[in-house]
Amino acid sequence: MKHEGPQKGASDPSAAKPGPLFPFLSGRRRRSRILAGLSGKLLLLTVSFVMLAEVLIFVPSIANFRNNWLHDRLTTAGVAASVLAETNTIAPRLQEELLRTTGAVAIALDQGSRRSLIAMDGKVPADIDHVVDMADINPIDSILETFRVLFYHGNGYMRVMGSVSMGHVERVDVVFPTELLHQDMLAFSVRILALSLIISAITAGLVYVTLRAVFVRPLQRLTRSMDHFAEEPEDIARIIKVSGRSDELGDAELRLAAMEEALSRALTQKQRLADLGLAVSKINHDLRNLLASAQLFLERLEHVPDPTVNRLAPKILATLDRAVGYTQAVMSYGKANERPPQRRLIALHRLGSDVSDVLGLAEHAGVCFENRVAKDLEVDADPEQMFRVLLNLSRNALQALEAEKHPAVVRRIVLEAEREGTLVHIRVWDTGPGIPANIRKSLFKAFHSGSKNGGVGLGLAIAAELLKAHGGRIYLDETRPGACFCIDLPDRQTA
Template identity: 50%
Template sequence: MGDLRTPTAGPRIGLGSKLLLLTIMFVMICEVLIFVPSIANFRNNWLADAHRNASVAAAIIAETPDVPEQLKMRLLSATNTLAITHRDGDRRRLLAMSAPPAMVERHVELGNVSIFQSIVAAFETLAATDGRIIRISAMPYGRSEEVDVILDETALKNAMLAYSVNILGLSLVISVVTAMLVYMSLRWLFVRPVKRLATAMADFADDPEDELRMIVPSRRNDEIGDAERSLADMQQQLADTIAERSRLAELGLAVSKINHDLRNLLASAQLFSDRLVTVRDPTVQRFVPKIVRALDRAVGYTNGVLAYGRAGEAPPSRRLIDVARLATDVGEVLGLDVDPQIEFRVIVEDGMEIDADPDQLYRVLLNLCRNALEALESNSHDAVVRRLAVAAERAGSVVRIVVSDTGPGVPDRVRQTLFQPFQGSGRVGGTGLGLAIAAELVRAHGGSLVLLDTGAGASFEITIPDRPIDFASARRAASA
């Protein structure tokens, strides 16, 4: 099993670091979106304050006759203006001027600009060269005359730059504080549990058979808790699967060890059975062929069990089989024909045939009948009805065989895993291999093996279709 902690190329940036950087970046983006209109609003307020102060100075100069020039200069210096003009109707006059200003490069009319125009104008101010002269026009509040103020935009630009620096510093502080709070919260709620999940998966991958490496789900009722419980279930299922595969591997190893010796013993038994052929006793002559066939099947079974542990059963070699004769042979091998306590019935029409592999179908019936026999023998009470029946019928190209008994039936706890190796046995000491092998052999014929719900006892239904006919090949053979 591969290592989940395989290093990747390049420096490793943890999820927490990415989260922290992304949080800072998103907060800064939000601050930029806030800064753009705020810097425009700062510029408008600064211009409005400058015009308001200049309007106050203009009112003092306009209402006071013979204002000394020195006082005018002091008023201009206090309001950071170069000149103030006053217009009443069509008449305009210069109220004060510190020095002849340079050419006015931009005219700003307060109160008649949109938010977009304010934003554009704010960034133009930040990008302008120092010393640019602007004129501000507006009507003082509550008055009909207009006051124009001419001033150097450098002071406004410096104020906006200082404001921007303050906003940037405040944004950085807010971003870092917010990011740390979000980071700590998300790290506690998400990053640490996800890291715990990743660590649990890596530890389990190192040794899946160690139960101590399985994750213990927390009591969380959110998606993280669901992931922990799903991981725990997956690890348990994987551990069970590995244990089952290990048992299968051990079974294959054990069978391979005894297979050689068992084949030698069966070969010796075959030699003794060959000698029995020369015995003239009618009873011996009757049973010798059955013994020979049983020994031949036993030799084949040793190879078949070994093949099951390795890869699977051999493909079926189909022949036409007399169903009644095959079922009778199974009953004789199990001793059902001479068992006084168990009634054995073969309910098959005379001459009914099935298209199947004789040895494989024999094994299927033998496994099912042996299981039924063991179930019937589990209760020795004289009043218990002990009956085992093999019934068959044909419907078109499909043959249906039912093996039923009057035993205790199949427990509910094993019905879901009935045809799985080592899990489908409802009997103490059983392996569950018989039903698993039988189901595999029936599926190889294109059929199915199912448990029927018939009430008392257990009934297994075998459905095997005839081989499909390749009409195209048949036509080509006929035309050839």
């Protein structure tokens, strides 16, 4: 028999010890990035939104400023017109003062059927670029005309007409340089811009400080805690301390703490299993040598002319052969090196009888084994792998029943099966206490044993892996008393 040394997968436990999670995080250089960080983005967004709001306010404000400016000029001209209506004359000095006050170059009035020019600076200009009738003004036109004047470049003039309620004067017609209104609107825009910047700075500062205190700093605390935990995740002292907040960030802290605690436990368990793997590999090596020696002794006993020896020796030798193969089960699990199934048509009843012989159920004083499988039922499976599946299930059932001490308790293991087309349904069930509810979700995961007899929890995991390789599945039937494991095993797919 070929003797093998320690398994390659079971190296020194220090090699399996996980290092820091995400080392690029724990080793990176942290730079101050004001604009690239969340705080800087909040600041820029706040300033941008406040400025956008100010722009939306500025448009009607500048249009209203223009309308008021024009209305003031018409009102001033209307006062002079009312004086003319009473005296029928206006002194040159008063004309000059009126033109200087309004900034106009010509002022005329309309008294029904009579139109009079009451003041003029030189001759009437011919290049009038803008004509505004205050009686026909509307918000849209007012805004459009406002921006035409605001972005105006030139030396043209503007003519404004409007009604006034002063004496017998009905309408006033004023002509003045467009640049005059343009300059006043620019000055108004500068004042609005300065006020907007001040409001934006104050608002953005308050929002920035508030959001940084309420959101950004707690998020930075979460990030620092993650980095700190990633440096040594096995240390439970590095798990984040929950602040007790009642908002979404508090929920995030709770979930992060639970995740870190679960990860810490998992890594600790992984380290322990790595240590266990090293110990098992050493035991495995020595155990295989002992089994090989036992096989050699049995091969000699086969030649002894004793009927009992001749009857039992082949079974013992077959059991030892299986034991030699099973010494690899713990080490091979999870390394994806389980050999593919070599499927054959096998008699399931005979396979169940072999399982009963290996476990000694035929001569067991307290546990009854019932093989209810029809003798002509054949399944398409790997004989050795299917034997391991049934052996693991039956051994678990036997251990559960042997733990029952009350003499009145029925101790029975039943194997039954039936074929449905190309699918074979197999059940292994017992009259034991059943599977605890707290381990049912992880029942087929490695090292999650519910056994009280020192099992490591590999039997069901190996059974599930072998059946998956056959295209089948195993599951727990929770409707039956005791523990009932059901297997669905399909035949091979044919082209």
